[in-house]
Amino acid sequence: MLTRILLLLIVLCLPVPGAYAEQTSGRDLRVIVVGGNSNYPPYQFLDKSGQPAGYIVDLTRAIARVMGLQVEIRLGDFGKILKELDRGDIDILEGLSYSEARAKEYDFSTPHSIIVQAIFARKGTPAVKSLEELKGKKVLVHRGGGMHGYLQERHYDPDLVLTDSPRETLQQLAAGQCDYAVVALLPAMYIIREEKLTNLVPVATNVAPQRYYCYAVKKGNAELVAQMNEGLSILKKTGEFNQIYDKWIGVLEPQRTSWVTVAKYAALVVIPLSLILAATVFWSYSLRRQVAQRTESLSNALAELQRNQQQLVQADKMAALGILVSGVAHEINNPTGIILMNMPTLKKIFRDAERILDRYQEEEGEFTLGGIRYQRVRQEVPLILDEMQDGAQRIKKTVEDLKNFARKDDEARKELLDFNHVVQTAVRLVDVATRKSTNNFSASYADGLPQVFGNEQRLEQVVVNLVMNAGQALPDPTRAIALQTSYDAATGRVMLTVRDEGTGISPEHLKHLTDPFFTTKRESGGTGLGLSISANIIKDHGGEISFDSSLGKGTTVTLALPAAVAGSEHGQ
Structure with a gap:
């Protein structure tokens, strides 16, 4: 025993390599x-x-x-x-x-940031609108950056010219090494300003999914x-x-040309010779045009950054919602599952007990259970058990709908969908809010509706937004909301109309409804992003959204999506 203790002390005294x-x-x-x-x-x-x-x-x-x-x-x-x-x-x-x-x-x-990717080119280069149009062209990209991996996954490797940094990417583009470069928008605008690369402009923004930093x-x-x-x-x-x-971001706000500077240059070039004067006028016009182009580019970049900042806040809220829904759903599903599992057993027990209680009534006469006459118990308990089972199933379905709606889907995967099912799920999600807004809600779903190709969560988000907006437009619960799906065979489109008998929208506001941050409900907390985001989602699905409204009579929103064509992956 003493020997073992001595050995143990020696081992404990030895140095531990990791700790050293x-x-x-x-x-x-x-x-x-x-x-x-x-x-x-x-x-x-x-x-x-x-x-x-x-x-x-x-x-x-x-x-x-x-x-x-x-x-x-x-x-x-x-x-x-x-x-x-x-x-x-x-x-x-x-x-x-x-x-x-x-x-x-x-x-x-x-x-803490959103990274927006953009395509840059030299002024005068043919414009492109998407990454698809870059295939077959030599494109500069930062080695090891997010877009390098993104383009590799989509087999752009033969077209990529790699650089060691975003700064080198833009410098080579300005020097004419390639015609196009894919760079994060904000770093690129910062580098262009610092390096005075005045011949570069962004020709397309938001060309890839936004990356959260x-x-x-x-x-x-x-x-x-x-x-x-x-x-x-x-x-x-x-x-x-x-x-x-x-x-750091405010430095990208466009700087206006000082009128003092303009007057100084004008005084220096004004000379008696009419030929030189004409040349000076032409040069001034060209300079102003370049300034206007630069100012427009910076203004667009700043607006995009502000919009992304707002979307970042909303993304944070939705992430928190997803976590809360997941946790609450687990706590609700457990007792609901117990109810659904035990309810058939209770029904069997009551059916078996009926025979014993019927015999008892024949022998002893009328009696009560829980203060209620047996005949009434015999009639109502089966109905009560059915209602409890139906209620538990409704709870389970509602929880599943909420989990699906809050589920994170960064890649926005699209698949063939039953549009009626999408709309019905959205209607269930806003059922409580709708019943508070109106006593007269109706929904009509067309039979045999063709499938559409899209992302279920995003289309549900659009329908939820439209129904919520309709409810908020009603001055009192007696006004109605009507929802209807249909198919227009002439155009091959699946349609959804949402009509409300609300206060309506004035003509001057109607054309701005899908503009980012435009809202007529600012005092009640409106952000002006709901319809803008909805319109972008529908546009991404190849569809259209339109509005028809009369003050005091209500508004009709019409949503049209291309029906899926047999054998077509995109349904268009």
């Missing part, structure tokens, strides 16, 4: 090492003095301050930084695009992610988040 490496690495365990990309302005980059700077860098420092954390920000080549995170040399990345594949290896915070840690470091989320929440509530955003 931790101590001798020279790293302060109280400092959180934050990694990032050194060449991705304005999010994160090294300034002229070699110090970390940018939108996310300032955001990280602000979170560290409000959460009482000590951080060391380390920026470098993104590929090397990612490997350091995997090795454990750094604790967290400032910016990593979320994807389902990456979510298997890393834990992500709530998004988050803090990321290796799987299992949930505590650090929670601290970053809490810090982001505090900054948003105090307004400091918006101040940091405006500091």
